Amino acid sequence: MAITVVGSVAYDTIETPAGRRERCLGGAATHFSLAASFFTDVRVIAVVGEDFGPRQEAVFKARNIDTRGIEHTAGKSFFWEGSYLENLNEAKTHNTELNVFASFEPKIPEAYRDSEFLFLANIDPVLQKRVRDAMPDVKLVAGDTMNYWIKDHRAALELVLKGLDILLINDTEARMIAGNDNLVQAARAVMALGPKHLVVKHGEYGATLFHCDTPVGELANWRLNLEPKTFRAPALPLENVVDPTGAGDSFAGGFFGYLASQKELTADAFRRAMFYGSTMGSFACERFGTERIAKLTREEIDARFDEFRRLTHLD
Amino acid sequence: MAITVVGSVAYDTIETPAGRRERCLGGAATHFSLAASFFTDVRVIAVVGEDFGPRQEAVFKARNIDTRGIEHTAGKSFFWEGSYLENLNEAKTHNTELNVFASFEPKIPEAYRDSEFLFLANIDPVLQKRVRDAMPDVKLVAGDTMNYWIKDHRAALELVLKGLDILLINDTEARMIAGNDNLVQAARAVMALGPKHLVVKHGEYGATLFHCDTPVGELANWRLNLEPKTFRAPALPLENVVDPTGAGDSFAGGFFGYLASQKELTADAFRRAMFYGSTMGSFACERFGTERIAKLTREEIDARFDEFRRLTHLD
Numbered sequence: 001m002a003i004t005v006v007g008s009v010a011y012d013t014i015e016t017p018a019g020r021r022e023r024c025l026g027g028a029a030t031h032f033s034l035a036a037s038f039f040t041d042v043r044v045i046a047v048v049g050e051d052f053g054p055r056q057e058a059v060f061k062a063r064n065i066d067t068r069g070i071e072h073t074a075g076k077s078f079f080w081e082g083s084y085l086e087n088l089n090e091a092k093t094h095n096t097e098l099n100v101f102a103s104f105e106p107k108i109p110e111a112y113r114d115s116e117f118l119f120l121a122n123i124d125p126v127l128q129k130r131v132r133d134a135m136p137d138v139k140l141v142a143g144d145t146m147n148y149w150i151k152d153h154r155a156a157l158e159l160v161l162k163g164l165d166i167l168l169i170n171d172t173e174a175r176m177i178a179g180n181d182n183l184v185q186a187a188r189a190v191m192a193l194g195p196k197h198l199v200v201k202h203g204e205y206g207a208t209l210f211h212c213d214t215p216v217g218e219l220a221n222w223r224l225n226l227e228p229k230t231f232r233a234p235a236l237p238l239e240n241v242v243d244p245t246g247a248g249d250s251f252a253g254g255f256f257g258y259l260a261s262q263k264e265l266t267a268d269a270f271r272r273a274m275f276y277g278s279t280m281g282s283f284a285c286e287r288f289g290t291e292r293i294a295k296l297t298r299e300e301i302d303a304r305f306d307e308f309r310r311l312t313h314l315d
Numbered sequence: 316m317a318i319t320v321v322g323s324v325a326y327d328t329i330e331t332p333a334g335r336r337e338r339c340l341g342g343a344a345t346h347f348s349l350a351a352s353f354f355t356d357v358r359v360i361a362v363v364g365e366d367f368g369p370r371q372e373a374v375f376k377a378r379n380i381d382t383r384g385i386e387h388t389a390g391k392s393f394f395w396e397g398s399y400l401e402n403l404n405e406a407k408t409h410n411t412e413l414n415v416f417a418s419f420e421p422k423i424p425e426a427y428r429d430s431e432f433l434f435l436a437n438i439d440p441v442l443q444k445r446v447r448d449a450m451p452d453v454k455l456v457a458g459d460t461m462n463y464w465i466k467d468h469r470a471a472l473e474l475v476l477k478g479l480d481i482l483l484i485n486d487t488e489a490r491m492i493a494g495n496d497n498l499v500q501a502a503r504a505v506m507a508l509g510p511k512h513l514v515v516k517h518g519e520y521g522a523t524l525f526h527c528d529t530p531v532g533e534l535a536n537w538r539l540n541l542e543p544k545t546f547r548a549p550a551l552p553l554e555n556v557v558d559p560t561g562a563g564d565s566f567a568g569g570f571f572g573y574l575a576s577q578k579e580l581t582a583d584a585f586r587r588a589m590f591y592g593s594t595m596g597s598f599a600c601e602r603f604g605t606e607r608i609a610k611l612t613r614e615e616i617d618a619r620f621d622e623f624r625r626l627t628h629l630d
Binding site: 032088122181183184185187194200202204205206208228230231232233234238239241271272275294307309310312313314315 | 329373403410487496497498500517518520521523543544547549550552554555556583586587590622624625626627628629630
């Protein structure tokens with residue numbers, strides 16, 4: 001089933017202990033769609049400026065990603081500059097220029113309307129809500145957010161959470177939303193706001209999946225009562241982390257892309273999705289920006305999936 | 316096979332968000348031996364003061380732990396006071412009184428001499444080395460250490476590491492020994508100092524086991540070339556962490572106790588040992604001090620082991 005993703009397509013200037021890259025292709029929607037494209041059809045909604053040309057377009061095209069929803073407009077694309085010199089687990093932001101994103105009004109191409117899966121990457125929750133409302137027929141909605149929206153745009157964010165099937169966030173964000181440091185208690189508090197499934201990412205330690213035990217609102221039966229309620233996937237212990245930018249979005253792409261490729265969303269499918277998420281997240285860190293995942297093969301993905309299995313399974 | 320453990324038997328005053336306990340039974344050797352006693356025979360070497368009486372002795376006796384190596388001497392037992400009010404993952408030490416431990420000279424009872432496994436809990440590396448040298452016939456030696464010895468007693472510690480088959484430490488300690496923040500690189504650097512196997516504990520995120528790929532010195536064949544080189548066990552996401560004191564030592568007890576109960580130390584046995592370590596560590600956190608593990612049953616352990624399997628396995 002096809003996924004429509006709305007989010008940023010951007011340029012990143014990144015410095016890590018492994019080196020520096022100026023203005024490489026980035027953005028949550030970019031990382032997400034590249035990772036998801038190995039599993040299903042992906043359609044992007046975003047806005048870019050005049051600095052986004054055929055060379056960038058080609059990165060999407062090479063992975064058969066539908067870019068008709070990427071609006072081209074006057075001005076410059078979203079730009080982010082950050083470094084990971086002291087701590088590879090947390091970016092230090094040096095500069096954020098919204099540019100064309102400041103007046104972004106997502107438009108959904110007619111051809112995207114039959115998408116059954118929708119991913120709301122980390123952008124203004126007001127825009128996330130607008131896209132979600134404009135696509136009432138999707139079957140499964142997942143999303144991401146960040147500290148900025150949690151702290152200063154809580155009301156708008158809560159409206160988004162209410163309509164989410166799956167939320168993917170990191171530890172700090174989960175604890176911040178819940179106002180609770182205990183992971184299990186925080187997970188329950190976050191799910192009480194709407195999401196029926198929650199993935200909390202722990203950076204180099206992996207991620208935990210929680211299934212809600214008291215679903216809010218209406219739920220199709222195939223998403224009810226999944227057991228066990230908790231599942232943990234590791235991250236691969238990497239000897240060389242070149243650049244963690246986009247690892248979380250690549251995790252989301254692998255996770256949601258795999259789910260979208262499944263006939264039934266069983267507990268088993270969710271568990272495997274966690275492994276595919278970890279798999280794509282681990283690849284993302286191996287090169288700068290999109291360099292690694294843009295050139296990945298399905299064989300490499302399956303080999304790493306097996307590596308994750310050996311890393312965690314008793315026999 | 317029997318394990319001899321040398322380390323502290325102590326009193327702890329502990330404050331956590333769940334409450335406060337004054338002078339409860341603690342110490343690394345205590346937590347280790349209680350956890351290991353569910354898997355094999357355990358013999359303790361330690362020193363206590365006049366404040367250690369029949370009631371404390373009974374905690375060991377109830378688990379059939381050999382206490383003939385616990386020396387009773389004039390003075391007070393080792394005492395530690397700490398809190399976890401801000402961060403359940405890291406204790407804040409308020410007071411440490413070595414007391415009778417300051418002049419501890421480990422004596423090994425004749426009846427302990429046929430122990431095949433030796434665990435050097437976190438004490439002065441000079442003492443660890445002395446006990447190790449006094450038991451030349453043991454088949455497998457594991458140990459623990461802490462930041463204090465790593466920073467200020469490096470030379471003595473390196474002599475201990477050289478003779479270790481297995482070292483169990485946490486992330487911070489591994490990075491401190493190696494002077495390297497990357498977990499995989501740090502693990503390799505630590506194993507280059509001697510340990511053929513390394514367990515790095517990640518607190519609430521579990522633990523990673525590394526098998527050395529270029530063994531140092533002589534190694535019996537059954538400990539060579541274990542594959543895969545890396546294994547990750549999760550920690551149980553706990554809704555209520557009452558007191559994390561002793562969780563690391565309980566992990567070590569479950570891990571090493573299980574290994575000591577095995578006929579052959581295969582890669583498979585090491586993986587299961589990681590799960591038993593996580594199992595015992597998770598129980599330790601559920602009550603203050605030794606309260607939970609002292610009253611545990613083998614059935615509860617096996618049920619939780621299965622829970623860990625469901626938490627991590629795809630099918």
